[in-house]
Every structure is written in structure tokens, then in C-alpha cells.
Amino acid sequence: MSGDHDGLRLRRTQSVTRAEEIQAEELRVRRLQPDKPCHKPRDSLFSWTSGFDNFTGFVTWAFLLLFMGGLRLLLENFIKYGIRVDPIQWVYVLTGQDDSGSEHPSLILLLYSLVPVVLCLLTEKGLSVDIIPNGPGLIIHVINLLVLVMIPIVAIQIKDGFSLMGATSVSFIYCVLFLKLWSYVQVNMWCRTQQRRSKTNHSFRRQSLSFSNLGSGESKNGYNDDHEHEELVQYPDNLHLRDLFYFMLAPTLCYELNFPKTSRIRKRFLLKRIIEVVIGIQLILAVMQQYMVPSVKNSLIPFSNMDITKASERLLKLAIPNHLAWLCFFYIIFHSFMNLMGELMHFADRNFYSDWWNSNNIDTFWRTWNMPVHRWAIRHVYLPCVSMGYSRLSASIFVFFISAFFHEYMVSVPLKTFKIWAFMGMMGQVPLSLISKYMERHFGPRMGNVVVWASLILGQPLCVMMYYHDYVITHFGKDLLEDYSHV
């Protein structure tokens, strides 16, 4: 460097211009030389002083290397294990047919779920016409919901013949029902409260608002806004089976009396989503059979012996297929399936996920990856808690515990292994959140994003391995473990 960094901005610009002049003059003089000079002073691109910053080619590089690494693992796996994908076996696992013959306890439980739903509606009907007083009505609802949650726990524990997949489906659907009915009861309570308040004020009029027909318009997903808007449904006109079933099937956990609707079903859109669901499920099952099952089985011994090097190697080996299966699962559930249901039900709000892949800390990730649950938690737990006078922090913690409980529920109940790994995993989000925020603040948003992804990619296979380990020990005993170690 020439050293005169202390010059004024103007002087600097002047001197740069002069330097350019000198270079131009020099180039002119050198061009006259007979040796055809081809060198001129400049920096290498990797030097900071060059000011060069276009490294987009390395993004291609990363994705290509990733693809090739994946392809090699695929080949290695085929050479080692042959083809393990077997759709027939999955049918057995799904229905549990090979174990229990013609009994289908999962299907029976799924059908039984109609009972608490109908019971809920009847209670609401009774409350709306004052047959059931407010206090007992609330108690009936609470008992109904608690029983709803308990049914899978008890049934799956007591009754044999549940396939793993059947038990998982039942637990998942009962969870969803619980959250939906909670919302249904609470929304109806809000309406009833307002109705009563209005009545006591003698100011309640049936609001027969209709949207003014401003003319035709366009919307993206066929949202119905060029039809004349019908009158909004008012409480208690909503309390009938058809409305409740619509809510049960709609891809949302938050009840409201007048959902935004689309005007038509887009057939191409629907067809694409159906194909995605069918192919996606096959893909996930194939990845599990071919890659995850051998990896998890091979992880048993290192995890038992606390062999950290080998266990880490196993964890990283499982991480890739597990993560790909999760990404696929996410897409299938949150994009394909929910959009499929939304299209069928004319449900216009397709905000099922936000851009969690860009999230720079754990908190943002939890707020964006599962919008139905997030919106449910805000509307039905967080805000009510805050309006009841609890602090925002207490409300957050309460939301967090409910979330942790249902995570544990959906894993432990089907596996019949009441360990607390999933619960601990949720609790582990608190220090993780602090770490990710620290990284974001001190090393830039990109590092926060790295922490989020790393926790996703590594956290899940860790839980899967711990559950499998405990599952084997609980159900087959330590002897099996010793048998394995001789293989």
C-alpha cells in the first residue's frame, strides 16, 4: 500500500484518478514496446483487496457434491443389503394383518372417535338453549376431552393387535381431534358470552351483514369473491353436524363460524396433490425400509456400549435418510395433503407453513414450520392466558408445555414406551433457542440458520435411536442385545 490513507475523500478520489491516469499512460507507453507486454498490476481474486465476491458457482458445487454423496450411499446400501423395499410387507405393518388376523382395532378406534365429537356437539346444543347450565357444561366438555385423549393410551396399552402404523395414526388423529374440539368449544363460548352480554344490554340485534357486491375480482386460489356474498352464519345457527364435520375435515385447528371459501375445485391442482401424496408416501416408506431400518438396527450395540465414536458415526449415517424422510414428510403433510383437503373442502386459507427454512433462530422455526398448531396455540392458549392476567412469559411456557406433552404423546403411545426422550427433546429447545440467538447476534443470521438446521438434522435421529434402543430393551430384554452383538 502506498500509505497515504489519511488523505481527504476528495484527495483520495483525485489520487485514484491520477493512479488511473498513470496506469493508462504506462499502458500506452508499454504497448509501443516490441515485446508485446501482457502483464499489468492486479490482485488475485481470493485476496480481500480484489473486491471480488461472486462465488455462486460454489452453490452449484455444494448441491452437486451432495447429490453425488447421496448417490454413493445409495449404491453402497444396495451392494450391502440388496433391495429391501417391499410394499407388501408395509401393508401388513400398516394394517397389522399378520399379527391379529381379521381384527382391526385401529379402524374401530377411528370410528369410535365420532362419539366424543357428537357428544361435544350435543353439549354445545344444550348450552346454547340453556338446558345445560354453564358450569356443568364446561365440566362435561373437560371430561369429554380428557377421555378423548386417554382412549388411545389405554386402548393401545391393553389391547394387542395394534400395528405400529395403526397405533401412530390413531394417536395422531385423536390429538388433532382434541385440539379441534378445544377450539370449537372455546369459540362457541366466546359467541355465547357476547350473546349474553348483548342480551343484558338489550342491544343485541341479529347482525344480518352482507358484503356489498363491489363487482368481480380475481384471486389466486379461486377464492370466492365475485359471487354475491351470502349472509354470515351467526351463533347458534352454526351448531349442527354438517358444520362440525366440515371443521373436522378442514385443514385447520382453529374453528370459526364463517371460513373463507374458494368458488371452485381446480382439477389439475387437485390431481397434482393426489399424485404427490401417493408417490411421496411410497418414497418415505422406501427410504425407511432401505436406509433407516438397517442404520437404526446397527446403532443398537454402539448406543448400548456408549461407544461415542461409533455411535456418532451411526448417528450421522442415520441423519441423512432420516432428514430426507422428514423433509418429504413435511412436504407431503403440510403442502400436498393439506392443500388436497383444502381444495376438496373449498377451504381458502392455505397458510399451512411459513418460510421456516430461512429462520435464523429456533423460536422463529417453531413459529413458522407448523402454522395450524402455531395459530391454534396463539388463539386458544397464549392470548386467553394473557387476557386472564398471566404474564406473556407464563403464557409462552404454558404453550411450550402443551406442545411438549403432545410431542411425547404421539411418540410414546404408539411405541408403548413411556420414556421422556421426546419431552426432553422439546425441553432442549430452550437452551438451543438461546444458543441460536447468541450465534445469530454474534456471528450473523446465517450462523443462526445453521444452528436451526443442525438441530433439525441431528436432533431427530438422536431421538429415533434412543427410542429404538429403549423399545428393544423394554420389549425384548437385554438378552436380545447380547444376541445382536454376536452378529
Place this chain on the structure above:
Amino acid sequence: MSGDHDGLRLRRTQSVTRAEEIQAEELRVRRLQPDKPCHKPRDSLFSWTSGFDNFTGFVTWAFLLLFMGGLRLLLENFIKYGIRVDPIQWVYVLTGQDDSGSEHPSLILLLYSLVPVVLCLLTEKGLSVDIIPNGPGLIIHVINLLVLVMIPIVAIQIKDGFSLMGATSVSFIYCVLFLKLWSYVQVNMWCRTQQRRSKTNHSFRRQSLSFSNLGSGESKNGYNDDHEHEELVQYPDNLHLRDLFYFMLAPTLCYELNFPKTSRIRKRFLLKRIIEVVIGIQLILAVMQQYMVPSVKNSLIPFSNMDITKASERLLKLAIPNHLAWLCFFYIIFHSFMNLMGELMHFADRNFYSDWWNSNNIDTFWRTWNMPVHRWAIRHVYLPCVSMGYSRLSASIFVFFISAFFHEYMVSVPLKTFKIWAFMGMMGQVPLSLISKYMERHFGPRMGNVVVWASLILGQPLCVMMYYHDYVITHFGKDLLEDYSHV
């Protein structure tokens, strides 16, 4: 969709505005409802209609997954082979001490390279003072250069006791000397030609041009432009040993009489480059010992048996460490070492590589990854050919063949295996170039970039494996291959 796509732009804007009005009105009405509505019509982010396109988080994802995959391979390798890195062994391999005792044929050959260099200078001196006529002078130069290239071929073939690394260094340095002396001879010839032409025209004056001192300026790498410029050196004042040795050590293959110089050596910069060279070489050697050697050895049997699945798996397994070693090698040679030499020699032109990582076709890659050779080829082969009346295509093909020859030379001579894999690899660039251009034109520049990277990542290990296979068969015979297959 509402269907009125045929409306004018204005009408469309109006209808969108109306749709917004309706939505706003609807939202207002719905906000009055007691059920606290939270849904509004919108699309999922993965739907094309959402217009969302921020997926930068997946770049973090790709790099993280790549890092984790690499970490797992590292662990797997350590579990399988233990630590194989052994710097002492490398000293033996480098110097060949364990084979030949105190003989150092590589060092002797390196010292001997002074002879053709001095011979070249003497011939030039003779030519400049007309002791040697033009025709015989050219013949002496051609013979001198041909002998220079032949020395390593003959010496390494005949004399035992060359270590692989020693033989590679000798071949590499003799190649570089050949290219530099070619440039030296040609530039001096240009100068002589112009001198003679000027003399015959009686218009030759010693041009004593000096740069006008326009004042002080700044430049990035300490380029000397605020000193008063010295007079430019004119032919034949350049013909002395000091100038020739400067050119031999300068990080360029193109001779000129007045190289652009820096005013000072930046000590921090120099120190960083030295550290990079030392650590980088260790890293490359460690990667080779720990990862490449086992992979290459394991590839022997599948390659012999033409087992395509296993050979592909091996190829992909070797591709990753090979590619990382190459990237590291590129950085060490083209950034660290050349900048180191440049800084020591006050050489100001640091354009050793361009942004080949962004190149969208094979041609651009070859034009940008190795600037010294590229500039040499343009200045000393392509342009002279064109000015001699050959077509641009012929000139390109000639450059291409010289490049292919030297690639083959630098691999075959040290390995003493005169196969044509490297030559074929270079020839394979022609169809590859067509493919990459096709991809670029039909699938966008990103796909061209993918082809470039893929050919880099896969082409090299393929050549490495083929050479190793032939090397083993040539030097140890087919018996060893059978011995291997029992391991």
C-alpha cells in the same frame, strides 16, 4: 381462478383493487364477529401462485448436510483404518531416501536444468550480436528445448531411485522451464525483428521513454506507481543472467522486458501465504494417505472385473477426497504459492486464476482456471498461428494438442506408465464442451455450471483409478491382482 383473463391491463388493475377492497371490507365485517376469525384466503408458499421465492435457507442446508456427510466419512474411515497419516513416511516418499540411500537423482536433475537455461541465454546473446545467424540460432533453440523435454523421460525411465514425488516435481519443473524458455526465445525474436526492421528503415532511435511523474497514487498490492519511473529496458540490454533468472522465478510463463513491479514486500501477506503453503501441503498429503490410498486400492478388483455397480460406488467414494485434495491443491498452487513468489519477486500481476467456479461451459473453465498457461497459449501459440495465416479453429486445435501432450507428460513420465488416459481425458473435453454448451443453451447457465463441476469431480478420480490399475498391472503383474482379491 375467476376467469376474466381477457380484460385490459387497466381493467385488471381495477379488478385487483376491487378484490382488495372486497377483502378489506370482508375483513372489517368479519372482525366484528364474536368468533375472532383468523383465516383469510391465501396460497401455500410452495404453490407457484404464491409468488414466494426466498429459499436461501436451503443453501445453508446444502452446505451443512455436506459438512455432516464429510464428518461421517471421516469417522467411518478412522473406525475402519485407524490413523494412517504418517509425515515420516512422506519424507521418504518425497526424497526417495529409503530406496536409493544417499543418491538424489531428482535434485541432480533439478540442478542440471540450469544448463539448458544458460545455453538458451548464450544462444540469444550470440543472435543479438550476429555471431550466430538467424537460421542456425533457431535450430539450436529448438534442439535445446526438445532435449530439455526429453531429459526427464529418459532419466526417469533409465535410472532407478526416483521417488514418485521427486519424479513428479522434475517433470513439472521441466515442463514449466520449457514453456518459459519458449516465451523467452519468441519475445527476443520479436524484439530482434523490430530492431532489424527499424535499422533497415534508418528510423530506429533508442526510445528512452519515461513515464511522466503525475504525482502520488494508490494501488492495491503495493504497485509501484508513486516512484519516479525508471527508463524501460530495451533489447538487447535485457540479455543477462539476472533478468533471465528473475523470469524463471517469477510466477508467469510469459516473458516481457519490463514486468510491472510492486514497491515493497507486505510482510503480513507473505507470512499468511507461507503458512497456507505449509499447512495446505500437510492437508493434501494427509487426505491422500488417509482417504485416497485405501479407496484407490479397494477400487482395483471392481475395475479389473468390470463390475459396474461396485466400480461406480468406488469412483464416487474416491471422488470426494480426490476433489477436496484438488481444490486444496488449486488454492495452494494458484493462490498461496504464486502470490508468495510474486510478493518475493515484487511481481505485480497476480492474475493467476479467474472465476472458473462460475463458468457455465467447459471452454470458459479451461480459459479461466489456469491463467499463466492460458495467457502463454494465447500469446505464444494461438496468436502467432493466426498471424501466420492459419484459421482460428486450427490454432485452437493446435493449442489443445499441446495442452493434451503436457497433461499426458506430467502423469506418464513420473509413473513410467505410457498409457493415454490423461491424453484421452483431454480429448474427452471436446464432446464435454459440446454437452455443456447444449445444457447451458437449453437448461440455463446453472446447468452448464453443473456439467463443468461434474466433469471436474468425476473425471479426475476416473483417471486416477485407471492409472493406478495400469500401474499395478504393469509393475507388479496380474498375480498381485489375484492376491488382492483374496484379501
